[in-house]
Amino acid sequence: MTTAQIALSIVMIVASLFLIVVVLLQNGAQQGLGAISGGAETFFGSGKATAADKIFARLTSVVGVIFVIAALVLNLIH
Template sequence: MDILRTILTVIFILISLFLAVVILMQEGKSAGLGAISGAADTYWGKNKGRSMEGILVKLTRAAVILFLVLAVVLNLGIWS
């Protein structure tokens, strides 16, 4: 059981670092004055899910889910 806990702890730390990097790579949500004049209706605005920003959002969601699941599993207390 100690080997499994050690492996899960290492995976937890790696996911934590990955999550920090992915969050820092994302752009801010403020659109500035471009949204007022309609500049947000560009190709990248309409296809945001397929852009790099959309991929980062999906990676963030997946990493957060894994992070939370591992946090719960590691704190269940079944390792004693």
């Protein structure tokens, strides 16, 4: 294995672990379940994501792109 392959493998491992953690930290979409328990959203609260949700969504996208690019490059140089 060359140095570039080792470096890209490490990047992929770190990115995959980071993706797992970030996805698990995101809030799930519980559509329709709030009406059953009486916790339905009001008109003003619907569709608004919290700041943490926006950050986690952006991180998931960025790290996912990094992971895919690293996988493609690793495949091409292998």
